[in-house]
Each structure stands twice: as C-alpha cells, then as structure tokens.
Amino acid sequence: MKEFINIPNMQKKNKAIRECYVIVSNKEWHKDLVYNLKKNYPQHQWIFIDKEVEFDFEKLNEIQPKLIFIPHWSKIISNEIYSNFECVLFHMTDLPYGRGGSPLQNLILRDHKTTKISAIKVSKGIDEGPIYLKKDLDLSGTAKEIFLRSSDIIYSMITEIISKSLIPKKQVGKVIHFKRRTPNQSDISEIDDLNKINDFIRMLDCDGYPKAFIEIKNFRLEFEKSDLIDNNNLTAKVSFKIKK
Secondary structure (H helix, E strand, O other): OOOOOOOOHHHHHHHHOOOOOEEEEEOOOOHHHHHHHHHHHOOOOOEEEEOHHHOOOOHHHHHHOOEOOOEEEEOOOHHHHHHHEEEEEEEOOOOOEEOOHHHHHHHHHHHOOOOEEEEOOOOOOOOOOEEEEEEEEEOOOOOHHHHHHHHHHHHHHHHHHHHHHOOOOOOOOEEEEEEEEEHHHEEOOOOHHHHHHHHHHHHHHHHHOEEEEEEEOEEEEEEEEEEEOOOOOOEEEEEEEEOO
C-alpha cells in the first residue's frame, strides 16, 4: 500500500529535509507520480495534496515548500498562494495556443494528433504565466490513456525543473483561447461521422468526465470503450440510464 505524507505531520518531518516539494492534484493516478518521485528522489520531501481544504495558505506556510507542482486542479488557485509560493501548473496545450478550459477535448475536436504539455508559472491571468519548458504528448487513445501518458511526461518535467533550476520565460506567439465544455455538449445524436463519434467517446472516456451520450424517450445511453473498425463500423460499450 502506498503511503503519503499527512498534512499534520508535515512541519515536524520537514525539519530534517533540505527541500520540500508539493504536488497538487485531484486525480487518482497522480498518486503514482508522487510515489515514483519519493522513491527515486528520497533526498527531498514530497507532499501530495488532493483535497481543497489542504491546499490552504496557512498550511503551506507552515511547511514552506520550495515549489508547488500542479498536474491537475479544477479549482481557482488563490492569489495568496501563488503570490507567496512558486506554483508550477501543467497545461495540455502548446501555450499561448489553447489557454482556457477542457484542453484535451478541445484539441481532439480540432483534430490535433499531438500536443505539448506546457509547464507554466501560475499568475493572475488564466494560463498566461511564463513557461519553464514544454514536452510532446501523443493524443491517441482514450482520455484515461492520454492522462496516464501525460503523468509520465510530467514526472520528467518536474525532475528537469528541479535539477536544472529552470527560470520561466514569457509566452511567445498568437493567443488562442479555449472555452470550457459543458456536459450537454457530449450529446452525439446529431453527429453523422463515425470518426467524430469515436473522438467524442474517447475524449470523454475517463473517470470524472461526462460520457458521450444519446437520449431516447426515458433513457440516456452513455458510451465508452469505442473501437473504430473502419469508416462504416464502430463498436462501443453502452450503459442505459433512466433519465431524471
């Protein structure tokens, strides 16, 4: 069983550690990211935060992390936190292209096959901060597979930022904004192209995301695990749910 440092014990343990780093994510798979960092870099203290109540200025002030890495977080990061601690956010686009919400889904809908993960310093504007570095990311497979793939890349980015003491540089290029998608936009009933249906299903095929769906009479049909056999055939797992 993997163990993670508890918030109440941070300050006491931190006294014996030269450098402390915090990982903030509300995604389960990033626990493995922290586990690997702890295993391979035991000279540092690694603290995992996955609850909003723990991502708190007063608690962070007690442990004084050198850097706060944020692979995935859907809440607003307070000005008090990013003004007092260096926070590194990982965004799944080649910034400044793709600032904003639902980056993975917006990329796939725009027919991107690859993207960049941009590590940026958190600032006041959404995804406007200077960039430490970027790494390539393949967008094939389901959303879950892509997120797991990105976690391995983020691991390498974290270690590079620390080992090379990277200084972020101002974003350069044309700014393109993405709009956060809503659950109602997952309706595939009007789509008449199997490739696009496959993209809709796979880009939402991950825990915590609204599945691609069709509604008929009293039922909502939700789709996952799609397999595009050819241009005329697609298979997928479907769940029937009574509409509320």
